[in-house]
Amino acid sequence: MNKQIENLICQDGGKLVGYACVKEIKHKFYLAPNILNGIDYAISIGVALNKEILKTNETSPSFLYKHHYRQVNMLLDRIANNIANLVISQGYRAIPIPASIIIDWQKQLGHVSHREVANLAGLGWRGKNNLLVNKKYGSSIRLATVLTDLVLEPSAPIKEDCGSCSACQEFCPVGAIKDTPENFDRDACCKQVKEFSRKIGVGICGLCLGHCSEKGN
Numbered sequence: 001m002n003k004q005i006e007n008l009i010c011q012d013g014g015k016l017v018g019y020a021c022v023k024e025i026k027h028k029f030y031l032a033p034n035i036l037n038g039i040d041y042a043i044s045i046g047v048a049l050n051k052e053i054l055k056t057n058e059t060s061p062s063f064l065y066k067h068h069y070r071q072v073n074m075l076l077d078r079i080a081n082n083i084a085n086l087v088i089s090q091g092y093r094a095i096p097i098p099a100s101i102i103i104d105w106q107k108q109l110g111h112v113s114h115r116e117v118a119n120l121a122g123l124g125w126r127g128k129n130n131l132l133v134n135k136k137y138g139s140s141i142r143l144a145t146v147l148t149d150l151v152l153e154p155s156a157p158i159k160e161d162c163g164s165c166s167a168c169q170e171f172c173p174v175g176a177i178k179d180t181p182e183n184f185d186r187d188a189c190c191k192q193v194k195e196f197s198r199k200i201g202v203g204i205c206g207l208c209l210g211h212c213s214e215k216g217n
């Protein structure tokens with residue numbers, strides 16, 4: 001089954017895949033317990049962002065990036081849906097979690113933290129910029145998750161961190177990136193995203209993501 005999952009992800013344009021047991025973190029998911037009953041595993045999927053497009057985010061997010069962001073979200077949702085259908089066709093349950101839906105605007109929460117699942121599934125580590133950082137692509141990746149009752153052998157977690165690299169830090173317009181991910185200033189980041197939305201009509205940022213080393217697709 002793993003091979004079939006990986007082939008399908010690859011065929012659809014996904015670059016990263018990992019498996020995790022989410023039993024210990026599923027109480028944090030924004031889904032009713034009856035829906036999560038028996039659902040203890042997750043497939044984490046990563047799609048790499050286009051390096052050249054990220055370069056257009058010099059001091060503010062570009063319209064090219066805004067379009068790319070939407071397209072990659074659509075791609076991730078399609079991949080997650082296709083994977084869920086594959087798993088369901090084998091007699092299991094599967095729930096594709098959308099790449100980028102906020103269901104609690106006050107607390108800024110999605111159904112599931114894709115970053116936390118991806119971290120458990122060995123896709124990367126938690127960077128200083130509070131993003132999931134992958135060894136090959138840096139943080140220039142977007143993520144989706146498929147929850148399932150199919151028992152999957154968990155991938156080995158990556159025991160690394162950003163070390164002395166702080167390449168992203170100087171590009172954050174509001175200084176939200178500190179020396180540890182725990183100290184990341186989420187409120188300042190949120191405020192800046194709203195500011196970009198008001199000023200230039202692009203309600204995302206992505207400067208820290210594109211300046212995570214020179215990695216990317």
Ligand code: B12
Pocket residue numbers: 069098099100101102107108109110111112113114115116119124125126127129130131132133139140141142143144186189190193204205206207208209
């Ligand atoms: C709401 C939201 C935002 C809000 C608030 C973010 C927030 N809550 O931190 C705003 C608008 C500010 C925002 C900004 C951005 N976002 Co955003 N956002 C989301 C969204 C939709 C929900 C986040 C959520 O539910 N958080 C709930 C809390 C509990 O989880 P958490 O924030 O992931 O992590 C906390 C805990 O889980 C814990 N933790 C425990 N273990 C681990 C392990 C790791 C690896 C991490 C990072 C954390 C962590 O620490 C964190 C506390 O700060 C997710 C999609 C999703 N469903 O995951 C995308 C998502 C997190 N965003 C993403 C991105 C790329 C961005 C931006 C770069 C903008 C952009 N789109 O270009 C910026 C950068 C922000 C930053 N440096 O952290 C990507 C991250 C990809 C990656 N490589 O990590 C996601 C996963 C979307 C996706 N489908 O790929 N975002």
